Amino acid sequence: MVSKTEEAQVNRLENQVDNGGGGAWEYLCLVRTLKLRRSDKVLKHGLSILNDPKKRSSLGPDEWTLYEQVAIAAMDCQCLDVAKDCIKVLQKRFPDSKRVGKLEAMLLEAKGSWVEAEKAYTSLLEDNPLDQVIHKRRSAMAKAQGNTSGAIEWLNKYLEIFMADHDAWRELAEIYVSLQMYKQAAFCYEELILSQPTTPLYHLAYADVLYTLGGLENLQTAKKYYASTIDLTGGKNTRALLGICLCTFSIGELTKGRNKEGKESSDLQCLAAAALEKDYKQRAPTKLALLNSTLKSLKLSS
């Protein structure tokens, strides 16, 4: 998960390298630290360093990390020959290495040799039962084969041991959403909010899931979490502001004829609408009219 500034930094570097302005190694390091998936760029720029003997030797011991990074990127781009070559180099340098063994197993996975890959991972796990990456590969393999229930099962088993892995909770939540198992997705986001209460992304996702579940209680809770997202993002999150408007409208539809929530809720909606209008005026003025008519159609019930 990256912040906006981190993403801007990576994009800037990427542009620079793409246009021949240098900084390839810096870019590759940043992509690795932020755990981004930009395999086509990594492959291209990584290979340009590795294929140049001068550049390669200037890396020193980092050369091997680059081989590893490029091997994985190559597998993601289905350039399996490149991956095989990188792994061969690493095998020569580090014979009997478990880390290289992992790459070999991943190559089997990339080829679609699921049974051999499974065998390889199982044997690697025997020697190293707490290797998180390998545990997660099993879930990834299930997902790649279209076995989503298997992927869920593996992820749940993984999370029983490694319950602090936020990325895994997010992945599980997203799988649940794709299967429309919204209650289970909500549970994942609840775990994430409990462990990282100041991360707005989780509040926002939780609110979206609750809204999708529907029903008066869920809508009211969703509204609270859109509000907390706005709080945590200094009012700058467009999705949360729109979420407030949607919730107020839908709650209004559901409570027509009953005691309305009162002035407090319409205040919140007005504030959100005003914030949106201000932002659009500044940054997307040609879309302002469209926003206004959207907001108008959402205010029908109040």
Next chain:
Amino acid sequence: MGGELRYEIGQNAYIKLILHTLKHKTSAVNGVLLGRVSGGDTKPVVEITDSVPLFHSQIGLLPPLEIALVQIEEYYDQQGLNIVGYYHANERFDDFELGTVAKNIGDHIYRYIPQAAVLLLDNKKLEALPKGKDRSPVMQLYTRDVSRSWKLVGSDGSSQVTIKEPSANIVLVDYISSGKWQDIIDFDDHLDDISKYEHKLLFSLFFHHLITYFCE
């Protein structure tokens, strides 16, 4: 006694949606199809004239979809176009099934127009595109039948979807090789940064096509 319903997609709409799927190769993407029904009773045709790329993340969530549909309805109504369908590309390369999320969104679109078209990306056809001379779109067409379920329209039926401009796939291959998919902005991108939106792209796509046309 009427003619059988045809589906026709314009080059601009077609290329934009394929490029959208190529920009986000590692996730499912979707979008809405705009156009109109014409031809009366004798030669009815659903003309798809534009497409709006919507999302590339958490497609099963309602709030962004609801906002998008409100805005799209409003904007295209002013241009005399209606929502006539929905497109979807699955996350995995070898997944040729129309999943439940896609079907549910399709059901929602069906409320706009009973002849709604759901287009699912055919990855194998897309991969084979540069090598062949196929003029048909690299999509599968689904329509809703009387049993209220989405059925794949077979290649033998005349209600297949065709591309209006016969050389569309050639233009598409050209755009793909020049990396034009990087310029696609979808609704997700807009919600993340409202200063990004689609219209500049429409112009640049069309303009590029004009230049290549005149330089042949």
